[in-house]
Amino acid sequence: FELISVGIAIGAASLLTTYLSYTDIYCHFSECCREEQPLNASALKLDLEEKLFGQHVATEVILKALTGFKNNKNVKKPLTLSLHGWAGTGKNFVSQIVAENLHPKGLKSNFVHLFVSTLHFPHEQKIKLYQDELQKWIRGNVSACASSVFIFDEMDKLHPGIIDAIKPFLDYYEQVDGVSYRKAIFIFLSNAGGDLITKTALDFWRAGRKREDIQLKDLEPVLSVGVFNNKHSGLWRSGLIDRNLIDYFIPFLPLEYRHVKMCVRAEMRARGSAIDEDIVTRVAEEMTFFPKDEKIYSDKGCKTVQSRLDFH
């Protein structure tokens, strides 16, 4: 009798290993949604600290928000991050880093979805249609992979109201029509609030205080109110803010001359070229800086660094 149960145990164990190795092999060749895969927090930390320049607030908040969310076995709602700041300060860049740390194929993953307002929702008269499609699209993708990531770029160009279509998915519901959205991540990117962030950064600078002393609490309240009252933020009077469904408003500070230089060096490294400090300085000096008198912050952040480097 004992022999039979030992036999069954061995059989079950070997079936399990075959199944495990089968899934491993399958997932090696075809992308799998590994919902329970924990986040490698130290890899994300290293990525952010090494690659993202001048954004100490964003780095800290994103790291905390993601590790907290992914380590919590009992999340009550999806994670919703709203990234704000001037052009070229790293919002898309960070979303890419986050996406890669959640799904190895990053933006190319079947489980990471990027919406660009001017591309996907261009016509104001089609708001209702966009809302229906967006709901269907998100429902379909979350049903296929609970830990899907949705990135909405150019939120400030999104017609007011469209985003409220996804409100039920962002709320504290266990399920909506049989689908649970609790493990999904929504990231909104916007230039709205960039002026408020710059003002705070300038106030610190003018008061002789260090940029690194700026904290989330100096900016988050101003940002959420500012965005709610801004007709061109995509979140104007949005129920998402009203209902406190956005977990973090994350400020991206305007980049200074020294950060632009760091971007040039990073780009040179990525191209496999030796770092030539003369070229670094020349590229950085070609950028334009504001405000008019102090000339502290780069107009385009690090955005045109790559193309400018081609000239040298």
Ligand SMILES: Nc1ncnc2c1ncn2[C@@H]1O[C@H](COP(=O)(O)OP(=O)(O)OP(=O)(O)O)[C@@H](O)[C@H]1O
């Ligand atoms: N803080 C930063 N640290 C390192 N590289 C940066 C940073 N900001 C921008 N870059 C570089 O500049 C490029 C453009 O930046 P990115 O697209 O992330 O800007 P953005 O904030 O999304 O701008 P926009 O609001 O105009 O969409 C990035 O791909 C990256 O190479």
